[in-house]
Amino acid sequence: MMLTVSGVSKSFGRTPVLEGVSLAVPQGSRTAIVGASGSGKSTLLRLIAGFEQPDAGSIRLGDRTLAAPGTSVPAHRRDIGYVAQDGALFPHLTVAGNIAFGLPRGRGRTRDARVREVMELSALSPDLADRYPHQLSGGQQQRVALARALAPRPGIILLDEPFSALDTGLREQTRRAVIDALERSGITAVLVTHDQDEALSFGHAIGVMVDGRLAQAGAPDAVFDDPETAEIAAFLGPAVLLPASPGDGCVDCAIGRIPLRHDRSNGAVVGFAMVRPAQIDLSTSADAAELNALVREVRPMGPIAEVSLLAGDTDPVLIDVRVPLHQLNGLRPGSRVAVRVDGGAVFYPADEPLELDRVGDEAPHPVGA
Numbered sequence: 001m002m003l004t005v006s007g008v009s010k011s012f013g014r015t016p017v018l019e020g021v022s023l024a025v026p027q028g029s030r031t032a033i034v035g036a037s038g039s040g041k042s043t044l045l046r047l048i049a050g051f052e053q054p055d056a057g058s059i060r061l062g063d064r065t066l067a068a069p070g071t072s073v074p075a076h077r078r079d080i081g082y083v084a085q086d087g088a089l090f091p092h093l094t095v096a097g098n099i100a101f102g103l104p105r106g107r108g109r110t111r112d113a114r115v116r117e118v119m120e121l122s123a124l125s126p127d128l129a130d131r132y133p134h135q136l137s138g139g140q141q142q143r144v145a146l147a148r149a150l151a152p153r154p155g156i157i158l159l160d161e162p163f164s165a166l167d168t169g170l171r172e173q174t175r176r177a178v179i180d181a182l183e184r185s186g187i188t189a190v191l192v193t194h195d196q197d198e199a200l201s202f203g204h205a206i207g208v209m210v211d212g213r214l215a216q217a218g219a220p221d222a223v224f225d226d227p228e229t230a231e232i233a234a235f236l237g238p239a240v241l242l243p244a245s246p247g248d249g250c251v252d253c254a255i256g257r258i259p260l261r262h263d264r265s266n267g268a269v270v271g272f273a274m275v276r277p278a279q280i281d282l283s284t285s286a287d288a289a290e291l292n293a294l295v296r297e298v299r300p301m302g303p304i305a306e307v308s309l310l311a312g313d314t315d316p317v318l319i320d321v322r323v324p325l326h327q328l329n330g331l332r333p334g335s336r337v338a339v340r341v342d343g344g345a346v347f348y349p350a351d352e353p354l355e356l357d358r359v360g361d362e363a364p365h366p367v368g369a
């Protein structure tokens, strides 16, 4: 069902945690809410689930109002499936018992058939039906939690950091199984995560929370490609931010003139050009005039190396890029390289509080990653 959150605000005591959050999740689509710790994303999910009440605004699921001034449907009547970070399975019930828990009593055969159906949907082998939660891996436990949430055919599934307790390999595998199950069941879903890659790969839309506000929402590739602020750009993935000034559809910065992909300047004449490290190409075999940066450090990291570059003559800027080892081509500290950008830059005005590295800073933090 379609979820509509309109102008929702929430404070705990005197501390505002959510301010005027509006969000629409169309029927059958998946939205990931991503934000730094404390940005309010779990609170938003808990308000939708009915574990907390909003101070202002409304929440609707399909044509039902779940929360609004003077109205609050109790959590267990909201027709919502919830998957918590640790799965929260009942330890004394088997896998089948956990999954059947929320199903109506009565016809045993219908319940058994539904349990089998959602186990298959959640990529759980039928052999696991009689096991207890402690006899399962973390990934299997999360898939049981999903199957249990899906079993009563709720109008929407809410997932609160469901993969964060799993280690890297298992997390990836469980994430794919969960997305696949959600896709095949055609259910509306909202995921909350602090992991950018997880959010960007979850589904049809992403919402970025910053300090209790939904700062930007849209299709994952559109938001990643054109973040509204430099802060969102840096939060969503590695970003290289270069002091720059715009003009004629380009920006001028320490590595020369780069085409402007998106202009977020609002008329500002100084600011920052943002490019992703993956857009940067390094070449040592260019003409002397094109050698626009100096290699300061090369740090091997397994199959890749992190290369720190100094670009610009008058006010050099530190740029960090990651290069596959086989593309290093003898790059070492002191080499001069040509830095080329593929695909253009996004320009942001300089009034944003950004900490850029300058050569000679006492404790340099790379601008890119």
Ligand SMILES: Nc1ncnc2c1ncn2[C@@H]1O[C@H](COP(=O)(O)OP(=O)(O)OP(=O)(O)O)[C@@H](O)[C@H]1O
Residues within 6 Å of the ligand: 012, 017, 035, 036, 037, 038, 039, 040, 041, 042, 043, 044, 194
């Ligand atoms: N029940 C509560 N009482 C008081 N303060 C709360 C309560 N729940 C959350 N907060 C505060 O609200 C803010 C937002 O919390 P929330 O859990 O929504 O953030 P989050 O973005 O999900 O962060 P995290 O990823 O760390 O869980 C935090 O400062 C938190 O301490």
